[in-house]
Amino acid sequence: MMIENTLMQALGIEIVEVADGKVTATMPVDERTRQPFGLLHGGASVALAESVASIGAYELVDKENEAVVGLEINANHIKGKRDGTVTAIGTVLHRGKSTMVWEVKIYDENDQLICISRCTIAVIKLRK
Numbered sequence: 001m002m003i004e005n006t007l008m009q010a011l012g013i014e015i016v017e018v019a020d021g022k023v024t025a026t027m028p029v030d031e032r033t034r035q036p037f038g039l040l041h042g043g044a045s046v047a048l049a050e051s052v053a054s055i056g057a058y059e060l061v062d063k064e065n066e067a068v069v070g071l072e073i074n075a076n077h078i079k080g081k082r083d084g085t086v087t088a089i090g091t092v093l094h095r096g097k098s099t100m101v102w103e104v105k106i107y108d109e110n111d112q113l114i115c116i117s118r119c120t121i122a123v124i125k126l127r128k
Helices: 007-011 042-058
Strands: 014-019 022-029 066-077 084-095 099-107 113-125
Touching (some): 007 042, 014 042, 042 099, 042 113
Antiparallel strands (some): 022 084, 066 113, 099 113
């Protein structure tokens, strides 16, 4: 997976599993991902969610002729977190020819829901 010199690397995101229609990744809650009040930054959670959805979508397209890009994302931040690690589990809800919709749930180490997100991914044709 190409994460070197990307936002994923900067935030410490690690891909744990990639399966057909499902992706799991982790991210530390530390100085890279906290906001000024010491809590996990909502933007870091959204970056994790979109990363998971994008990787999952990419695994479902014809890589020689198609690419994927985020089209829309929303997130509900359910519970604050100050340290440790969060785990994102993304699953495809809709797999169309030009769009996909992914649901990403982010949990803490105690399986408590931290954030839930839905991400729409556009499938684009590569120019040759």
